[in-house]
Amino acid sequence: MRKYVVLMLLTVIFTSCSQQPNPSFKQEDISILPKPSSLKLNEGSFKVEPNTAIILQDESQKKGANYLAGLFNKAAGYNLELQNTIAEGAIVFETIEGLKEGAYQLNVNPTSINIKASEESGFFNAVQSIRQLLPTAIESKEKVAADWFVPSVTIEDEPRFEWRGMHMDFSRHFFNINEVKDFLDNMALYKLNTYHMHLTDDQGWRVEIKKYPLLTEKGAWRTPNNQDTICMDRAVENKLYTIDESNFKTIDGERKYGGFFTQEQIKDIVAYADDRCITVIPEIDMPGHFKSAIDNYPFLSCNGESGWDTVFTYPTCLGKETTYEFMKNILDEVVELFPAEYVHIGGDEVNIASWKVCPHCQKAIKDNNLKDEHELQSHFNRDIEQFLKSKGKKFMGWDEIVTGGLTKSANIMWWRNWAPNAPKIAAENGNKVVVTTTAAYYFDYLNEGTTLKGVYNYEPIPADFTAEEEANVLGIQANLWSERIPNYKRLQYQAFPRMLAVAENAWASKENKNFEVFNSNVEKQYDRLDALGVYYYVPAVEGLDKEIAFVEETSVSLSLAYELEGTEIYYTIDGAVPTKASLKYEAPFVVNDTIEIKARAYRGELYNDLKSTKVIHKNYIESVDVTAQEKGLKQWVVKGKFKKEKDIKTPTTPNFTKVEGIALGDLKDEKNFAVVYQGYFNAEKDGVYEFETRSDGGDLLFLGEDVIVDNSGWHGPKKSYGKVALKQGLHPITIKYRPSDKPRVIEVKYALQGEELTPINSLVTRF
Template identity: 55%
Template sequence: MKYLSILSAVLFICFSCQKPTKTFTEAEISIIPKPIQTIIGEGSYSFSKNTTILVEEEAQKPAAKYLSDLFENAVGYALPFSETAENASIILMKDVGIEPEAYHLKVTPEKIIIKANDAAGYFYGVQTIRQLLPSNIEKTANKEQKWVIPSIVINDAPRFSWRGMHMDFSRHFFSIDEVKTFLDYMALYKLNTYHMHLTDDQGWRIEIKKYPLLTEKGAWRIESSHDKTCNELAKTDPSYIIDPQHYHERDGKKMYGGFFTQEQIKEIIVYASERQIEVIPEIDMPGHFKSAIDNYPYLSCTGKPGWGKDFSTPACLGKESSYEFTKNILAEIAVLFPSKYIHIGGDEVNIESWEECPLCQKAIKHNNLKNEHELQSFFNKDIEAFLKTKGKELMGWDEIVEGGLSKDATMMWWRNWAPKMRDIAANNGSDMIITPCFEYYFDAKHEVTPFEKVYKYEPIPEGFTQAQSKHVLGIQANLWSEMIPNFKRLQYQAFPRMLAMAETAWSSKSNKNYEAFQERMGIQYDRLDALGIQYHIPSVTGFKDKVAFLDKAIVTLNPPLKGMDIYYTTDGSVPSKKSNKYTAPLEFTETITLNTIAFRGDIASDTRAASIEKQTYLEPVTITPKKGLIKRWVGVKKFKVVDAIVLPKKASFTSVAAINIENYDVVEQLSMVFKGYFYAEEEGLFEFATKSDDGSLLYIGDQLVVDNGGNHPAIEKNGMVALKKGWHPLTVKFHEATGGGQLTAWYTAPNGEKTILKGNTIAHD
């Protein structure tokens, strides 16, 4: 007995001397998307070979297996399943009071409990655990380390039921392994819908057994215009190299292409389903159908494939064979995909060919239709009725609203310049997915659609009633692959914007905060590194695109992310880690070009250049102009880019109150020239800026101050100029290529605030 008493005392002393487990701070925790409620507790939980998982029902198995596999891949041992709660370290527990996809997570130093009411809820609880673990959990063959997560209580549920990502396989193709990798990225950030754009003019990417030529011929092409552009860009940027695995010798020619067999599609669907992701197929019709018409030419109005002014020749909607062909394809698709929806595209249809087709005109008359838009709507409704017989619902881009939309069809709104489509659909009782071109097209350059812009976009339209808002199922970001020729480039375009979109898709509007999100992103970048993702980092900040000075310029450089090292050159060369390292503000006394770059490990930011220009004051003109107005010339379909604009000899001007495109915001190939004067209220360095879609150029006198040229979505550029007090000649040129444009111009006086160019600061003679 004495021996036992001594042993007990020793054990008590040893236990009392054990160090308490680590307690985490809020700054050490990064969960994206942000949960509804997070309460950090004392201590932490440590995973080990002895950690076991209790699974009591089928719905819990995918989540449990995912967590077990995560450890097996990372550290070489799986987490075994337990048969009893007493022996289990991780308990998955059913709670019928929890909403679909929601979960409750409780972590203590002794146990982890995930409560949910469906497979998705358990799975998302596991993904939160995954993000609480050290980022090295994403790597394979890790050396022994502590796998510790904080004691924490989380209550969480998604805002939207549709949280989607899209990939385009037609323009450039991606392998099945790359698809699976991308699905893993989606799972990590609780995205649940994978939209596969499988057919388009440039390639047919899915096996259709009834029509074998679609993949025997339609899946392969010689070099396209997109390929040529990528190859040209690849000469200076290796990220544009076309993936060589998709080149094959066919019929004695080197051809690009590939497709998924139906067995491969089944494999993708199973893999996605295990990650609670639904796969939505898109089979474009009746437009964007050239890869089908090329091989079955009887489908077109003329019996030949071809192109109209902007888009390819569509299927003829005056021929019964077109309806039969498309339904036969969709019959195979409906059997293959278990998804609720089948997407038929329906966008950018070349209706001019229908206008000239006697059979289409006969169909319009026979069915009492008003025009070609209603003819497409007639086709859509016929396809929709067919899909219903297969237990499916029709989905299409927002053009399907034109000409009439059935209540059961679902629209993807993408055209920022067609906001009324949202109202028409909602008022019609039709559901919609918000996927706007200007915010959620991730193939756009990062400077055009920056990270912050993605995060701050609110998908519920302002002014929508509660009844209308119920028709917004969710949001989706798209990756069109014209300029994405390989998987690394796709990563670069998707990340980190995908995380910003995922938070909007999951977290409530009131629970979002951009500055706090940026803090959490600091830890997430480590996870992206561990996953081997080639993500985008913006350029160095702290200076203007054009820095003007009189005696000397002091330029301060700021890293785009915390902890990054900055390098620069002044000899015109591209900076690298071998260039000058930035350590203190730079001083310049002569005109030079400053090139900058920043590095986070081996991942580089965008490069950024600035013109550092020594100037003398521009003299004002002696004039007494008419204040408050500026002259505007307008030309339509005269030029293709802003740099080419030349005023006609007898240009006709009108007077306007501001530099904008009022009354011309949907005109294609629009050119404008604004001429007048700007008033410098004091002597000094003035900054000017334009934000334009597409290009704009701002001149003071003959001097180009803001170069925002080229055709591009809305980008803001700035520049500086030294002005003496008084009136100075002002010219602004603008061009919009495709409609839906934007133009705003500002100035900032010395020590002043950024102000729109209007009112008494502008004038004309």
């Protein structure tokens, strides 16, 4: 070590007389994501030359060094030499004690680059920061001419969470090995370190199991299903939903969809990820979501049959030893393929109905002194957990496994945002938790709903967690369920740029986060994503989310969900799909005819999901001549069960309640009832008015005898709207609300078309 320090000092002496200073950079030139714990920008820069050496001390530095050398080999044609002797103008890796796993220190000056860490992932993460400091040309797969300056910086950095994850679902739609490797490269760039492969589900089995060859010979292939049909229907106008043709093949004269990874391919993926300090977590879903296996090994189910029940498929039988043997034989092969300490067994959305009538399952419940079917699943989980433990692995499942009881060593992924007790129970029990909730981290949800800002501002640690419980949170993960992600381009569109928000949430401390700063850094990353060939989300076109109504004419205004340099809106008024040859949106335009408008935004060759609406003509409805002095509305609570909203009769009795507005209030605890609101809506001036209702269960909004908003049916909290042209004055309004079994909400809002919706209240109603 003393010799090494002396050599370091010699490096400074040899290289201190640089003839021409390298350029300096400004703060606005720098974008490192996730944001480092601390970063100081200094004068000058370091230039990587063809003869720049990379100095190594030990094996822990090789992954980072090899990755850096590989970047320059492809993009610059440099063969940077890895050596253990000092050299002038070098990139020096130095192992020090005491840094957190993944942490690093980086010092770049005009004469050297010095990287310090305590283990291999720290060195690798430092290299990714260097990568982001370099010109985007470093991402080129072919040799390009560039000056490879690295800005002079001093960085000290460490991650907040141990688990910084992304997930891909291969069962619903399949992605090939080259796409997996590309995704891993993108994860590495943003210091994400855990890759969750959802390899089995009802729709397809995606990993070779040699003991049970039918799992992939037959279970990996299906006739096109409703998920495929939805994508194919959308692909007519939106090529981002095109199903990858390479995943179809003809089997016994029938065209089938599918694919799987051989065990050799899995080993290749695991090794490729390991070179990037990424751990691959396998998920083999059990005992539910197992149809692709039961189809070909029907003895696994309770009655020897495979198929769908009301919502979910029939699970495996947990009263037969053959089930346990089958699962363990599969896991025997899986644990040999994946060195990761965790194995995910799913355990979610299990349909327990068949267990209730299965004599084998009922006998198992009785023989093992179990309370119910939930405890039967926990009994199964504990058995599998012990098996995995015997193989040196840790057991993980979705948060449903909390029901029925957990051992001290089980681990969960909390996905059900509406089930906050699950992670609380687990963390209190000492179980490790990965936060992957639908509220922020389900990236199959559209960007317009789960926005970049929403993802970034989401705090993964529940507010009621104690310090001890917080210590049991391993980290966070975003999921890409592929029911409506039929190709890799679409997967990237769903993942980026939201994946960058996950990366920073997982890395930066709560105190070191700021969305405006983050968003500015994201904007600087787009050129790098372009160089990488990433098909990221282009901000949505707004202004066509609802029908547009007019009496004589109306102005149509379009905008982007947020500004993104180089993004332009194109539209059509004849129902055709817009291209860059269509009308370019420059300013609001006037419409005075019934037409269909379609629009999308382009950034270069990237485009987003199509937005469309119809422009419809409306005739004015005259106001009524009534005397209505009282402000507010009449409210009747009608007792009884109603199949449909239209079955609710408007009472004529005088025993109503005067209300200032429309809200559920104290009725949340009522059972078997409906609510009717009635009065007059006061249109302040002639115009097109929009009405919006939000309710669970269902509702109808009438103006006079006409239904303006139809939000009927049987549903959870849901919005519907309608538009109508009203003359100034009073108009009779009725709202009929049929709540769900657990009443939650009834709201009604209004606005002049194009203005912000506000609640209907006593300011605009009379009776």
